[in-house]
Structures are given as structure tokens and as C-alpha cells.
Amino acid sequence: MSFSISRALRDTFINLWRNFQYALAAILTVIVSLSLVGAALLVKQGVANATIEWSHGVGISLWMNANASNSEVNGVSTQLKESSLIQSCNYLNHSDSYNLLKRLYSNQPVVVSAFTVQTTPTIFNCVLSNPNDAVQVYNQYSHQPGVYTVVYPGQEIKTMEKITSILQLIMLGMALLMVVASLVLIFVTIRMAIFSRRREVAVMKLVGATNWFIRIPFMLEGMIEGLIGAAIASLLVFALRSVMGNLVKNTEKLGTSGQPSLLSATVATSHEAIIIGVILIVSGAIVGGIGSFVAVRRFLDV
Amino acid sequence: MIKFDKVSKSYKTNRNKALNELSLEITKGEFVFLVGPSGSGKTTFLKLLLREEKPDSGRIWVGGKELSSMGSFKVPYYRRNLGCVFQDFRLLPNKTVHQNVAFALEVIGRSRHVIESKVSQSLEIVGLGNKANRLPNELSGGEQQRVAIARAFVNRPLILLADEPTGNLDPATSQGIMRILDKINRTETTIIMATHDVGIVNMMRRRVIQLDKGSLVRDQQRGIYGMEEPDTIEERLTGAVRAISVGTSENELIKGRKRLRRNSAPTKSIIAGFDEDTDDLD
Secondary structure (H helix, E strand, O other): OHHHHHHHHHHHHHHHHHOHHHHHHHHHHHHHHHHHHHHHHHHHHHHHHHHHHHHOOOEEEEEEOOOOOHHHHHHHHHHHHHOOOEEEEEEEOHHHHHHHHHHHOOOOHHHHHOOOOOOOOOEEEEEEOOHHHHHHHHHHHOOOOOEEEEEOOOHHHHHHHHHHHHHHHHHHHHHHHHHHHHHHHHHHHHHHHHHHOHHHHHHHHHHOOOHHHHHHHHHHHHHHHHHHHHHHHHHHHHHHHHHHHHHHHHHHHHOOOOOOOHHHHOOOOHHHHHHHHHHHHHHHHHHHHHHHHHHHHHHOOO | OEEEEEEEEEOOOOOOEEEEEEEEEEOOOOEEEEEOOOOOOHHHHHHHHHOOOOOOEEEEEEOOEEOOOOOOOOHHHHHOOEEEEEOOOOOOOOOOHHHHHHHHHHOOOOOHHHHHHHHHHHHHHOOOHHHOOOOHHHOOHHHHHHHHHHHHHOOOOOEEEEEOOOOOOOHHHHHHHHHHHHHHHOOOOEEEEEOOOHHHHHHHOOEEEEEEOOEEEEEEOOOOOOOOOOOOHHHHHHHHHHHHHOOOOHHHHHHHHHHHHHHOHHHHHHHHHHHHHHHHHO
């Protein structure tokens, strides 16, 4: 058994070597397509972090003073409940908002360490009945006792959101096209590999090698091409994330406001980047596997 | 061992049937020549036995197994009982003689130890033990065919199929190949050989199955190539030449004829230009 496994692997690499130019083309396409997919996912994740977690889309956030008294909090709460401008509210107590902070700044431990559970402001995350009333709500509540500040997404953010979602769609569409291209290229590569080894394949069939024994080296070849491409693509995605992270850090140093900036949330965390990397590698293997499986089924019939 | 029961087969591209209700039986250890003109169904017969093709109707049994109802995943295991030799040898050009023969065992998952001993045995049988490390293109046609036979026989098949194995070889070399096939036949291996080679069929005097347009027209023990008596002058002549060549060396015969032609002055002056070239073709 081990003999056949080592043989299958050897055959796979001999194929890759013989078919080098085709394999290279296939790998490069996989790299480009999966990098695009990865970048799209990265941006998507960043935007999701920034908008959904931070300001709840067309919502509004009331930040209470960290040391606001219970009666102050209750007062604001009752007012919010009774206000016709507000549809509903979600209250984050000290530990909730501390957890949110930890999640949003997990790549900036310095920020997190500046807070404790007790010094993190509590937050009312509210959904407006009419998104255009944000300014009115801001004016009404920002001077209430115990309220630190009222944060709401400006029109710019909504426009940004639209633009990024369109950009994401375009990127994903292009990525999808590239994925199809890499599938086709892997298919062609495996077809060439089968063609260049047709004599051996004919002899194998003749002497009674099983179908899977003949097929597996070709399928492995396709999967390895997909995997190599995907591995390089995820490295590129990691690189992209750290470049984005550095850019944001530099911008924040330039900025004067002590407030946590919206930008910092647009960088996906390294944890998320790892998940994206895993997604890319799995899809690389799948693309390679499907491309070669179809080729094997079509051109290696027994 | 092998039984055909009313087997018919036709191909999409050809309206005529490649085989038409063919029934016959071949017992273990037989040596059978399959003769007939091109398109008579010889190759189809072999392909059906290999289960490369399925019959349109009728049944084929090999070693107690019915081929058309055999699941396709079982086919590779079935084929391990067959050996195959072709006119064009089908050796792998980038592998040595030894590797070519070993390949047949490697791909069915035999251990290295078994492969080593079986390959050298098989090469000894065909008389190529000393050329194990040569590449096919360093060998003569006859030697390449012997490698192909070694590969076909290395797994000790029950049946050896040969599709015009001497088709590309000169008569003397062909006889060498036939001696090896005869040797293999003595190990109780059934041999089925499709051929156009009149001299060989007439020399071996084994069972002859003659096909024509897909039908069995003759099944004769200890038969010869043509019908009972050679009826055209050409067949008589070739038959006679082959008959002489059996026993004496074919090369001697060719040399003798060359001498004869050189000495006949009138013809020499006319065909001198291409005489030298055509001589060797025979």
C-alpha cells in the first residue's frame, strides 16, 4: 500500500515537472483569482466590522459617562422608550461594551489595556424610526445629564457603504470569473498531462491497473496546483491586511481626536485573516479537485 | 476456457457487422490462429475478449465469467488474467527493458520483491536477460517484440492475446517470436493470435479460426492459412517459399536468391537501379 502511495506521489510530481508551463499558468491563475476573492472578503469583513458593529447601520449610539449614576441611565432609558423618534434600543452594560471594545481593538491591545470593565462607557444602540432624524436626536440627547456623547453615521458613511458594497460586488464578480478561468486552466493542464502520458495509461489499462490507480496521480496534480496557488494567495491576503493595518495606524497617529476612529475597525483582525486564508486554501483544493476530476472523467474513460 | 455464444457486434461508423452471431469455444492451453482479411472481425474479437468493447448481443464467457454483465470496476482485475501483444509493441520509450516489464506489475500493486524475481524470470524466457538495461530504441524490432511478450507474460496470464505480433518483423525474426510463443503455450497458457502471416500459420499447424465479414467460415485443427489447397499461383508460390524456409534459415534463403538474381544478367541490366533496395524487403 505504501508502495502505491509513494508511487502516486512520485507520478504526480513527475507530471507537474513535465507539464511545467501549463502547471505554472494554472497556478498563477489560481493565485490571482483567489487573491481577489481573499481581498474582497477582507474588505467585506472590514466594512462589516466598521458599520454593523460600530454604528448599527442607520442607527444611533448614546454613550453614557463611564461613571453615570443608575438614575441618570434609567432616565435616559425611559426617555428613549417613550420617544417617537426612536424605534427600539439595545443597552450595552459595562461588560457588554467592554467585550465589544476588546473585539474591535483585538489587533491594538494598547487601546484595550487603557480600559477596564468599569471605565468602559455603557452604550444605548438605537434604531431610528426615520434615519433622517439623527440630527434631531443628537441635539435632544447630547446635553442630557450622564450622556457623554451621541454618535450617528453621517450621510458620508452611508454613501461609503454603498460604494464599498458595489466595489465588493465587482471584485467578487471578477474573482468568480477568475475562479472559472483557473478551473478551465487546471482542466486543460490535466488534459495535457493525460495526453502526454497516454502510452503509459494505455499500458496500465491493458495490464489491469484499477481506475483509481490511474486517476489519482492526475487528480492529485490538479489539487496540488490549486493548493500551491491558494497558499500563495493567502500569503498575499495576509500581506494586504498588514499593509492596511499599518496605513490605518499611521493615519491615527496623524489624527488628533482621542476618540476611537472608525478607520481602525475597517482592518480585519488577524484571526479573521486566518479564517479567510483557510477558506482560500480549501477553495483552492476544491477548484483543483473539480478541474482535474472533470478532465479525468472526460479523457480517462476505462 | 473461452466461449462465444452468438456474439454480434457492430460499430456506429459502419453499417456492416464487425461480428455476426459468432459462436465458438476455445479450451485451456490451446494455440489458436485467427485469420481472415482486414475488416473480418479479428481485432473486434480480441477487443471483446479484453472487454474493451461489449457485444451488442450474445454472451462471452472467459474462465467461467460472463463478460458483458461484469461490473466495470471488476474489469481491471479480470484483465490481470490476460496478456497482450501488438504489432506495434507498445513499449514505453523512456523506460528500460526491465522497467517496461516491471511497470506491468507495479501498476497492479505487486511488491518490489515479487517484481524483481518475476521480471528477470520473464526476461530470461524471452532471451533478453542480458539486455535488461537497454532502452527500447536501442533494440531491434524482434527484440522489442520479445520485451512486449515478456511484459504480457510476466504476471503469468491464463490467456495471451496477440494481434499480428509478427506484422512488423522479417520472417526469420518472426520465427524467433513464434518459438517464444510456443514455449509459453507449453506452460498451459492459451494463446490466441490474429495474423496475416501465411508462412507462420502453415509452419505451426495449429488450430485455425477463419473469419470473414464477421462470420466464422472455418475452424480447423492443425490448419493452414488458406482454404484446404492454395488456389492462386501467388499463394502457391509463397506457400512453397515458406515451406522451404521452414527448417533452413530464412537469411540463407534470401542471400541465395540475391545471388541468383545477380547472376541473371538480362534482368540485372534493366532493374539494376532499384534492385539493391527491393532485395531486402522480400
